[in-house]
Amino acid sequence: MLNKNLNLIIVVFTIIGLSFWIGLNINLLPKEASINAPIYDELFKILFIIGLILFIGMTLIVIYSLFKFRRKKGQLGDGIALEGNLSLEILWTVIPSVVVLLVGLYSYNIYDRMGGMKELNHNHHMIDNNSEKIWAGISQKSNTQLSTNNVNIEVSAMQFAFLFNYPDGDFISGELHVPVDEEISIKMESKDVIHAFWVPEFRIKQDIIPGQPTILNFTPTRVGKYPIICAELCGPYHGGMRASIIVEELSDYEQWFNKNRKTEV
Amino acid sequence: MTISIEPENKKQESIQPKGWLKYFSFSLDHKVIGIQYLICGFVFYLVGGTLASAIRIELASPMSDFMPRDVYNQVLTLHGTIMIFLWIVPVVNGAFGNYLIPFYVGARDMAFPRLNAVAFWLIPPSGLMLIFSYFIDGAAQAGWTAYPPLSITTPQSGQIIWILSVLLLGGSSIFGGINFIATILKLRRPGLKLMQLPMYCWAMLGTSILVVLSTPVLAGTLILLSFDIVANTGFFNPVLGGNVVVYQHLFWFYSHPAVYIMVLPAFGLVSEILPIHCRKPLFGYSTMVFSIMGIVVLGLVVWAHHMFTSGTPPWMRLFFTIATAFIAVPTGIKFFNWVATMWGGRISINSAILFSCGFIINFVFGGITGVALAQVPFDIHVHDTYFVVAHFHYIVYGGSVFVIFSSIYHWFPKVTGKLLNEKLGILHFVITFVGFNLCFAPQHWLGLNGMPRRVAEYDPQFQFVNQISSVGALLMAISTIPFLVNIFISIAKGKKAGDNPWNALTPEWLTSSPPPVENWEGEAPLVKEPYGYGESITN
């Protein structure tokens, strides 16, 4: 009996240990390039480990049962007439409820740290018309303001391209250039159908819905060139609707900005 | 005392065609209608599978080189619509529901046989209409979700035919749902209590409640969408002041429950199959019933988790996260109960049990990614990517379709009186299981790393993983061959099964195989313990 329990404990701990090892050592996600990304990856790791424990556990039980309790040749008769076990059933109602609740609270915490629970201030300089409805994507700063730096970008999405308007420089670019380590607010509008603005390395995505200008905030943390991908079916060339976001040092960004600007301040 | 009354269809049987021809007639016999649903559904499964193969061929290379881009969008729209509305929903509900429910409640037919036949005969024409819309001006190409304004701006004829076809299929589904509710609640054999019904009845009751409550909302929404397309109204057209997010809310109010409409009956079928082949009672009957009803209630209030990136306000995101994650609890109960049913049993290793176990493993995986997807911050990165594609194929293919195959192996002897070949069956299982996981498991990685769904072209760095996925799809296509061969060979010269090859206790086995037109020669048996297996009873 003791031996049996010991075996069970060994198996359970091996599964848990293995799940932790896999969860902590196998990276399934792309590079982290915004302050959202490490927070996201933390959540991903936790969910991945919990999921692995459950999945490996269930799979092993199913396969074990198939071997252990299979009908051998010439064997007659039934299994045991066990119709249920109330305490077991309560146990596997309560434990998943607790796990789900904890995961929910934890992901709420993550969401809050990403700035998801913030209502955006509607009286910002980017919004000309006060009565206009602004739909908030995830923001990041702890204050309720949009970013107040001078990086002012308007994104228009259309079939099948993104255009980036820099109103301060009065020019339109096909690439999105942003300075690193600055909080960027972009105002996105769609000219025709629903598109989505997705940067996998930033772990952010926001639908761009016609008729609903949307603000999206993010803070890039790593210099480099990353893809901007349209993630909502928008027509035949949906797969080709991509652009690049170029994150560069502030001085490089300013150099690029000044080279492209049309008006002198 | 009950006076035995001749059911009306006996009279008609004499004028109805005999043999295989009856499956092409307007038969009122629930068994014939069930088989009609199954065969019709399987034909559409082959069509949908061909379309899936076309998608995987296109995606084997990063360029859009196999078919024109707009045709690709038509193919993925048709694939989704056909697989959902013409294969899984009609088969797990219509086919098995019609065949089994009257047996389970001890009736000779469904409550409304004529309505039942009408419900079935709505399906083939609307399916054909959908497919042939391709030849008019191209089929619908806005995805099976038909989000406006894309669905308003794409060629109209395809989209209108799509709407008409889905409306008819929705009507068929509602008629079926009404019939199932009436049959289960009102047509039970006297003396049979609700809590003595086999679990599939509960699953179908829950499913039918979802069908009746949510499908009409989809119908209404599609009517409004069709007004936008043909009458130039602006319900969902932002140019005319409309609101596209309202469409998404209304659409998902149906289409999330639709997932449960596809998996709840599958849960019920597995609950029938496992106890018989494990020779053990179903573990935790009453918790199973409560968990089904829990899923029904929760399933109606989680729809907005499909819209986390659509600019939904934070409180709404939070509410739908919690509600969605909690569906995992009743669902988890069912899986623990099934595993407990297997534990300590005398499991006959056959194709039916293997497909059921494959279902458990796949669905647990899909359920785990589902709970992850319910978390707003997690979903924001992977929404509308191949991660989601992989997740829902684990639910609807790894879940429902595996159960459909399991059920076919289990009930084939009932319908034909012949056994299916076990060697071919196990071969079918192995190829399907390997192919399925090879096809869809790598797609999780694709989604996490930046491949959106519904694209004909992608970043070349994803080519290798996409090719693995395509090989898996090829295996899935091949797996149909041993299955079809098995079916035809076994119908022609399969081993005689006898009336009750599995020694089952559920009522459908307590008659001859194949059953007579009236289901039982005499009075319907009163089965108070459909899962009364186990040593204490047989020894």
Add this chain to the structure above:
Amino acid sequence: MTSLDTSKELNKKDKGIEEGHEDFRLFGLITFLIADGMTFAGFFAAYLTYKAVNPLPDGAIYELELPIPTLNTILLLISSATFHKASKSLLNKKNNDSQRWLLFTALLGIIFLVCQLFEYFNLPFSLTDNLFASTFYALTGFHGLHVTLGTLMILIISWQVRSNGGRLSHLNMFPLEAVELYWHFVDGIWVILFIILYLL
């Protein structure tokens, strides 16, 4: 007494109802009406969301005149009562009375439809003018379709309750009961529609 029982049995047998069960056709109809009600619920939800979220363009008129819809509400409420009378008369084997009440109900339904059309022609907006107009026409139109169907069914029923050779009698009440239930449902939906669309 015995002959009456037998005729009931025969009747049931004719309708394919299994022995030992009550008549569950009304139950099926109720389930269908719940489904139908959900369609309306979807429309109402869309209407209320639009009203809360989507402001109308400047100059759009969405004030509705009340007299005609109020009259229509009264008409439908009366018609529910007259239908009830018809079914009571049939139960008391007064087929002619029943037929008269049914025809009166159908007349009320037709007047309702005429009033509705009159309202349509006198409204300052048309279907595609703005979101409010579209939703207004969709809701009232969908309801009007139900009234039209109901009126047609009432006319058919009123032909069938005729005393010489009609199919319906106090022994075969189901078609009449079904249409009555449907008619009450349509009236109920109108009251909700009236409150949401005109009064709120």
